[in-house]
Amino acid sequence: MTTSYSVAQRVAAEALGTGFLVATVVGSGIMAERLAGGNVAIALLGNTIPTGAILIVLVLALGPISGAHFNPAVSLVMGLTRALPGRDVGIYVPAQVVGGCLGTLAAHAMFDLPLFQLAAKLRTGPAQWFAEFVATFGLLVTILSVVRFRIEAVPVAVGLYITAAYWFTASTSFANPAVTIARALTDTFAGIAPNHILPFILAQLAGALAGMVVMRWLLTGRAAAPSAAALAK
Amino acid sequence: MTTSYSVAQRVAAEALGTGFLVATVVGSGIMAERLAGGNVAIALLGNTIPTGAILIVLVLALGPISGAHFNPAVSLVMGLTRALPGRDVGIYVPAQVVGGCLGTLAAHAMFDLPLFQLAAKLRTGPAQWFAEFVATFGLLVTILSVVRFRIEAVPVAVGLYITAAYWFTASTSFANPAVTIARALTDTFAGIAPNHILPFILAQLAGALAGMVVMRWLLTGRAAAPSAAALAK
Amino acid sequence: MTTSYSVAQRVAAEALGTGFLVATVVGSGIMAERLAGGNVAIALLGNTIPTGAILIVLVLALGPISGAHFNPAVSLVMGLTRALPGRDVGIYVPAQVVGGCLGTLAAHAMFDLPLFQLAAKLRTGPAQWFAEFVATFGLLVTILSVVRFRIEAVPVAVGLYITAAYWFTASTSFANPAVTIARALTDTFAGIAPNHILPFILAQLAGALAGMVVMRWLLTGRAAAPSAAALAK
Amino acid sequence: MTTSYSVAQRVAAEALGTGFLVATVVGSGIMAERLAGGNVAIALLGNTIPTGAILIVLVLALGPISGAHFNPAVSLVMGLTRALPGRDVGIYVPAQVVGGCLGTLAAHAMFDLPLFQLAAKLRTGPAQWFAEFVATFGLLVTILSVVRFRIEAVPVAVGLYITAAYWFTASTSFANPAVTIARALTDTFAGIAPNHILPFILAQLAGALAGMVVMRWLLTGRAAAPSAAALAK
Numbered sequence: 012m013t014t015s016y017s018v019a020q021r022v023a024a025e026a027l028g029t030g031f032l033v034a035t036v037v038g039s040g041i042m043a044e045r046l047a048g049g050n051v052a053i054a055l056l057g058n059t060i061p062t063g064a065i066l067i068v069l070v071l072a073l074g075p076i077s078g079a080h081f082n083p084a085v086s087l088v089m090g091l092t093r094a095l096p097g098r099d100v101g102i103y104v105p106a107q108v109v110g111g112c113l114g115t116l117a118a119h120a121m122f123d124l125p126l127f128q129l130a131a132k133l134r135t136g137p138a139q140w141f142a143e144f145v146a147t148f149g150l151l152v153t154i155l156s157v158v159r160f161r162i163e164a165v166p167v168a169v170g171l172y173i174t175a176a177y178w179f180t181a182s183t184s185f186a187n188p189a190v191t192i193a194r195a196l197t198d199t200f201a202g203i204a205p206n207h208i209l210p211f212i213l214a215q216l217a218g219a220l221a222g223m224v225v226m227r228w229l230l231t232g233r234a235a236a237p238s239a240a241a242l243a244k
Numbered sequence: 245m246t247t248s249y250s251v252a253q254r255v256a257a258e259a260l261g262t263g264f265l266v267a268t269v270v271g272s273g274i275m276a277e278r279l280a281g282g283n284v285a286i287a288l289l290g291n292t293i294p295t296g297a298i299l300i301v302l303v304l305a306l307g308p309i310s311g312a313h314f315n316p317a318v319s320l321v322m323g324l325t326r327a328l329p330g331r332d333v334g335i336y337v338p339a340q341v342v343g344g345c346l347g348t349l350a351a352h353a354m355f356d357l358p359l360f361q362l363a364a365k366l367r368t369g370p371a372q373w374f375a376e377f378v379a380t381f382g383l384l385v386t387i388l389s390v391v392r393f394r395i396e397a398v399p400v401a402v403g404l405y406i407t408a409a410y411w412f413t414a415s416t417s418f419a420n421p422a423v424t425i426a427r428a429l430t431d432t433f434a435g436i437a438p439n440h441i442l443p444f445i446l447a448q449l450a451g452a453l454a455g456m457v458v459m460r461w462l463l464t465g466r467a468a469a470p471s472a473a474a475l476a477k
Numbered sequence: 478m479t480t481s482y483s484v485a486q487r488v489a490a491e492a493l494g495t496g497f498l499v500a501t502v503v504g505s506g507i508m509a510e511r512l513a514g515g516n517v518a519i520a521l522l523g524n525t526i527p528t529g530a531i532l533i534v535l536v537l538a539l540g541p542i543s544g545a546h547f548n549p550a551v552s553l554v555m556g557l558t559r560a561l562p563g564r565d566v567g568i569y570v571p572a573q574v575v576g577g578c579l580g581t582l583a584a585h586a587m588f589d590l591p592l593f594q595l596a597a598k599l600r601t602g603p604a605q606w607f608a609e610f611v612a613t614f615g616l617l618v619t620i621l622s623v624v625r626f627r628i629e630a631v632p633v634a635v636g637l638y639i640t641a642a643y644w645f646t647a648s649t650s651f652a653n654p655a656v657t658i659a660r661a662l663t664d665t666f667a668g669i670a671p672n673h674i675l676p677f678i679l680a681q682l683a684g685a686l687a688g689m690v691v692m693r694w695l696l697t698g699r700a701a702a703p704s705a706a707a708l709a710k
Numbered sequence: 711m712t713t714s715y716s717v718a719q720r721v722a723a724e725a726l727g728t729g730f731l732v733a734t735v736v737g738s739g740i741m742a743e744r745l746a747g748g749n750v751a752i753a754l755l756g757n758t759i760p761t762g763a764i765l766i767v768l769v770l771a772l773g774p775i776s777g778a779h780f781n782p783a784v785s786l787v788m789g790l791t792r793a794l795p796g797r798d799v800g801i802y803v804p805a806q807v808v809g810g811c812l813g814t815l816a817a818h819a820m821f822d823l824p825l826f827q828l829a830a831k832l833r834t835g836p837a838q839w840f841a842e843f844v845a846t847f848g849l850l851v852t853i854l855s856v857v858r859f860r861i862e863a864v865p866v867a868v869g870l871y872i873t874a875a876y877w878f879t880a881s882t883s884f885a886n887p888a889v890t891i892a893r894a895l896t897d898t899f900a901g902i903a904p905n906h907i908l909p910f911i912l913a914q915l916a917g918a919l920a921g922m923v924v925m926r927w928l929l930t931g932r933a934a935a936p937s938a939a940a941l942a943k
Contacts (some may be wrong), residue, residue, distance in 0.1 A: 020928055027924075031848060038878030046751035052279035052286045053751045056293075057877055060755075063297070064762070065874035071867050072855035076928065121844060122880045123837035138356035145354060149264060156305035161396075163860075168304050170870075171403075175298035178290055179271030181355045229253055229260075229309065285512035285519045289526075296530070371589035378587060382497060389538035394629075401537050404636075408531035411523055412504030414588045458493075462486055462542065518745035518752045525759070604822035611820060615730060622771035627862075634770050637869075641764035644756055645737030647821045691726075695719055695775065 016076050018102065024077035025103050026110030028069045032081050033114030033193040034121075035065040040200030041122045054200060055177065063174030070166035079166075082187040083107055084147055084219035085154060091223060092155075104189070111193030119197065130195050130202025134182060134211070142180035143214035144221070149176065150186050151222025159230055188212040249309050251335065257310035258336050259343030261302045265314050266347030266426045267354075268298040273433030274355045287433060288410065296407030303399035312399075315420040316340055317380055317452035318387060324456060325388075337422070344426030352430065363428050363435025367415060368443070375413035376447035377454070382409065383419050384455025392463055421445040482542050484568065490543035491569050492576030494535045498547050499580030499659040500587075501531040506666030507588045520666060521643065529640030536632035545632075548653040549573055550613055550685035551620060557689060558621075570655070577659030585663065596661050596668025600648060600677070608646035609680035610687070615642065616652050617688025625696055654678040715775050717801065723776035724802050725809030727768045731780050732813030732892040733820075734764040739899030740821045753899060754876065762873030769865035778865075781886040782806055783846055783918035784853060790922060791854075803888070810892030818896065829894050829901025833881060833910070841879035842913035843920070848875065849885050850921025858929055887911040 043057030090100035176184035276290030323333035409417035509523030556566035642650035742756030769778040789799035875883035
């Protein structure tokens with residue numbers, strides 16, 4: 012995963028990507044809730060489809076520069092599996108958090124809302140935490156497996172996984188500590204009360220680590236497929 | 245279809261994949277029905293889009309390990325056509341059923357519902373059975389043909405086929421005996437009363453066998469295309 | 478476009494594909510209208526998404542056998558451009574019409590409706606005819622161009638084109654004489670009164686021919702791209 | 711980007727593509743608003759899905775002929791980065807504007823509306839202008855990056871980007887001066903009052919230039935990847 016891009020370029024790609032991701036999550040949430048006339052399922056569709064779509068775009072566009080993690084849980088696992096140098100984890104993660112928070116601000120600016128807000132929406136309880144665990148577990152299963160077998164399909168796999176996870180989890184699948192923090196800064200459809208962030212992030216990290224452990228076993232015992240090797244950068 | 249993955253790994257992949265598939269079907273059904281305000285078409289959209297999306301993801305991620313059947317009707321046909329060793333059918337099928345049932349439990353846990361339930365939803369009658377026959381017939385037509393001609397497109401073909409089949413069948417296209425059994429264990433949107441399972445499964449198996457017979461004739465008389473051969477693992 | 482498939486196999490593929498296409502159009506229309514609670518936009522979404530999805534699947538699955546026209550207007554243009562032997566047009570077209578009508582019957586059977594019906598839905602007037610002209614013109618522009626430049630993308634191109642055309646035409650884009658005839662046999666969401674068929678078909682054929690003429694000019698003057706040639710079967 | 715297509719063919723492709731794009735934006739907006747029963751979120755879904763779908767189709771079909779810009783902001787940046795000869799910018803842009811306006815007329819004709827209209831819908835204010843800046847910035851980030859790394863994925867990237875941008879911007883992301891002008895000619899769902907066009911276009915051009923500058927830095931320092939080079943036409 013060494014490329015010829017500088018650290019500055021890779022950090023910028025992570026911040027830019029996480030920023031656009033959060034701007035889409037928050038912005039489409041605002042738009043969807045405004046227009047949906049109280050039907051939350053329609054609002055969630057208007058939140059899901061853009062989020063899945065932008066993820067595919069962002070991983071396509073920025074993946075070759077930084078790996079397109081946009082997610083501290085992913086960067087952490089990539090660091091632990093030596094796919095990302097350990098010291099880079101420490102610079103990717105703050106870039107993702109800062110980029111994500113700027114994404115929230117950008118969404119507020121685009122919708123003419125106060126830039127700085129704190130979410131009041133309650134998202135808590137063991138069921139939601141378990142949902143975050145499952146969602147992030149599945150995300151890492153997806154990424155580690157598709158990176159190995161068909162790296163060119165990673166953008167679609169990630170985008171469609173999140174599209175599904177928005178609906179099969181009671182928490183609408185944050186599955187991303189940077190996005191979770193950024194969503195505490197908006198009192199709109201996508202918000203999460205700041206005092207509810209920590210257990211979400213812990214559940215996400217636990218899920219990511221569990222995914223790593225399971226896939227380490229599940230993927231062992233076969234050399235990388237030739238086609239994947241040929242496509243790997 | 246011999247790979248270097250152990251039986252344990254392949255069985256785990258089938259259980260994991262069927263589990264995530266059922267967790268998505270059941271979980272998104274719960275979410276969609278809760279939010280849709282009584283509009284069942286919106287609920288079904290919120291059930292369809294995640295199901296199609298996760299199928300594409302799961303076949304991409306786990307296909308290279310186990311073949312990504314997640315479906316006893318598919319494993320049976322693969323066994324009959326010698327694409328899967330006969331003895332493996334007998335271990336794939338229970339793994340799929342167990343994985344699917346665990347998926348139902350996971351969905352209940354994520355939505356804070358009682359873990360163990362039995363469905364009360366009635367799904368019966370010749371029209372629904374014919375629909376299951378047609379749905380599974382079409383699924384096998386799709387799989388056998390796309391595996392032959394363009395194996396790298398199988399994930400998208402399966403995901404989009406089920407996306408369509410949710411709507412063109414009166415039964416919303418279960419098309420999968422393991423998923424049918426797992427859906428008897430949830431008294432939510434996706435449920436099916438346990439005493440209505442058997443004719444569904446029989447119709448599915450009949451449809452799968454009919455698809456196998458038709459495609460055996462339709463695909464005969466041409467060597468595998470070079471591109472498909474090159475891509476086959 | 479000569480393959481080693483027999484005429485019987487290719488005719489069966491055209492009938493099977495057109496049948497599944499019409500079963501999806503009619504069946505998802507019935508399902509969507511039943512569930513949509515009177516909101517026709519939601520019903521049309523529930524009709525559009527499955528139709529686009531099944532088209533991608535069917536062209537993927539059956540394209541290598543018969544070319545996956547499923548549409549007399551397409552077969553006619555393929556005959557005129559010598560992509561399909563002239564005598565084959567005369568057997569493809571009836572197979573498409575018969576297959577399509579069987580698809581309508583299958584949809585009725587799956588939804589427990591009287592098998593034989595005649596549509597009462599009025600679809601007429603110069604605006605709708607112009608819409609059918611534009612829709613079929615665009616379909617041929619899409620097919621002739623993508624077949625030339627990137628044949629492996631034809632399934633997605635056709636499926637997404639129809640997804641769009643359902644909404645940008647006042648007629649919801651039949652764009653297919655066989656499907657038009659088959660839809661006269663259902664008095665449901667997708668129906669068209671039998672006495673309104675003829676101008677639809679004439680407009681479709683005119684649009685297809687116009688598309689052929691325009692693309693003959695637009696695509697002239699460049700040899701087939703190497704990548705397309707390498708992928709062509 | 712020199713091809714063997716004549717200027718006339720390339721100009722025709724730009725006009726045809728922009729025409730179909732606008733006909734889809736305007737036509738699906740009319741259809742969606744008519745059917746949505748006042749639920750604007752459903753109407754926007756019925757506007758978004760066809761627009762994203764047709765963009766993928768049009769870039770697939772016409773990209774090899776003209777580059778498939780369909781957008782003066784894109785042609786301008788391509789001219790500044792020498793991907794398009796400077797003199798061609800001056801002929802692409804009017805072709806896009808004329809094609810787009812004809813697309814509006816075609817949509818009106820298909821829906822039996824007066825051909826010539828002026829929009830009354832107000833779209834103004836700094837928030838909307840900032841949204842147009844962000845939307846066009848992101849569009850150029852996407853195009854410049856994906857053209858560089860994986861040119862065969864450009865159709866999907868552009869279509870999905872606009873799918874997302876419809877929802878994450880308060881303006882529903884025009885992001886295209888030719889489309890903006892053409893949408894002033896329709897007093898329907900997609901319209902924009904003519905006196906509100908100019909700041910939209912200025913914001914779009916500023917966003918496009920900002921995207922160009924950022925990507926010039928972000929993409930520097932690495933030769934084109936072999937796979938991209940092999941796929942480039």
